[in-house]
Amino acid sequence: MTTDTLDKTILNKYYEQMFLIRIFEEYCDRLYKQGNIKGFCHLYIGQEAIAVGSINALTKNDYIITHYRDHGHALARGMDPNIIMSELMGKTTGSSRGKGGSMHLFDTNLNFMGGHAIVGGHLPIATGLALGLKYRKENGTVVCFFGDGAVNEGEFHESMNLAAIWNLPVIFFLENNYYGMGSHISRTHSMGENISKIADSYSVKSIQADGMDVLDVAKKTKSAIEKIRKGNGPVLIEAKCYRFRGHSVQDPQFYRDKEEIEKWSNRDPIQTFKNFLIESGTLFEDEIQKTERKIREQVEVAVKFAQDSPLPHIESAYEHIYA
Ligand SMILES: Cc1ncc(C[n+]2csc(CCOP(=O)(O)OP(=O)(O)O)c2C)c(N)n1
Numbered sequence: 001m002t003t004d005t006l007d008k009t010i011l012n013k014y015y016e017q018m019f020l021i022r023i024f025e026e027y028c029d030r031l032y033k034q035g036n037i038k039g040f041c042h043l044y045i046g047q048e049a050i051a052v053g054s055i056n057a058l059t060k061n062d063y064i065i066t067h068y069r070d071h072g073h074a075l076a077r078g079m080d081p082n083i084i085m086s087e088l089m090g091k092t093t094g095s096s097r098g099k100g101g102s103m104h105l106f107d108t109n110l111n112f113m114g115g116h117a118i119v120g121g122h123l124p125i126a127t128g129l130a131l132g133l134k135y136r137k138e139n140g141t142v143v144c145f146f147g148d149g150a151v152n153e154g155e156f157h158e159s160m161n162l163a164a165i166w167n168l169p170v171i172f173f174l175e176n177n178y179y180g181m182g183s184h185i186s187r188t189h190s191m192g193e194n195i196s197k198i199a200d201s202y203s204v205k206s207i208q209a210d211g212m213d214v215l216d217v218a219k220k221t222k223s224a225i226e227k228i229r230k231g232n233g234p235v236l237i238e239a240k241c242y243r244f245r246g247h248s249v250q251d252p253q254f255y256r257d258k259e260e261i262e263k264w265s266n267r268d269p270i271q272t273f274k275n276f277l278i279e280s281g282t283l284f285e286d287e288i289q290k291t292e293r294k295i296r297e298q299v300e301v302a303v304k305f306a307q308d309s310p311l312p313h314i315e316s317a318y319e320h321i322y323a
């Protein structure tokens with residue numbers, strides 16, 4: 001882990017956001033098991049460095065679109081934890097008045113275009129957003145997050161091809177966590193571990209980032225954006241990472257062995273970054289503890305806010321329906 005250009009405030013912000021995502025989701029897990037959160041719920045625990053490193057490299061003009069494992073991206077973009085927690089609990093104070101749930105967080109004010117549940121289904125939407133930016137001659141880049149499973153969907157290939165032909169300002173951000181549900185990539189990808197090699201077929205530049213290292217993700221995202229701003233888009237970034245929890249909170253994970261989980265846990269992106277901050281003399285341990293206390297309180301406030309918020313009225317089931 002190295003940094004030569006980032007100042008203490010930014011490094012602190014990275015730590016704060018990664019810790020926020022972790023604690024927020026540990027609460028989600030508990031609240032789900034207690035029956036306070038219903039429906040599907042996929043945790044981002046272990047992948048925090050990706051959302052935080054990449055999204056902090058963007059400006060407010062840039063767009064984000066992501067898959068159903070979306071809490072981390074929403075929090076890193078600055079969505080209010082109170083509103084997110086309410087959405088997860090199906091309350092009227094949620095970002096979609098409680099009708100979207102965990103997989104469909106959305107905030108147009110932040111150019112955060114969701115939260116999408118269909119694997120690969122949001123890649124053509126990302127491509128369309130980028131086409132829109134180019135057509136309107138607006139500055140901005142679209143960052144589209146997806147998993148290794150999405151690469152096997154037709155939409156991935158159609159999107160890469162069109163984005164390359166039209167030279168669109170889009171980063172296809174592949175979070176390669178080695179699994180699609182219970183299937184390891186060795187059973188689902190013919191090109192082996194480095195899935196991003198597939199970009200060559202579309203003459204799209206690909207970049208490898210270490211998904212467990214927030215500084216590396218930030219650096220690689222900035223370099224992709226520089227290339228795109230010069231009009232040389234699109235770019236595929238592949239960040240190798242590991243999903244520390246099951247596919248969803250209901251997954252008992254019988255398909256992974258303990259050694260593999262332990263190997264990756266030793267590279268925990270939050271613990272590694274904390275060690276780096278202390279060892280490099282950037283932050284003192286008590287400063288980090290203060291940040292951690294502040295975040296825990298913030299999440300407790302979010303949980304209380306959501307719990308105290310009202311459930312939607314039954315009649316509202318007929319509102320906001322496109323028919
Ligand atoms: C088109 C489609 N097929 C199947 C599913 C069921 N499904 C939900 S998540 C998932 C695995 C996706 O894995 P990956 O893209 O690697 O993302 P990860 O869960 O690892 O973040 C599948 C098959 C779906 N939601 N959409």
Ligand SMILES: [Mg+2]
Pocket residue numbers: 147148149175176177178179180181
């Ligand atoms: Mg995956």
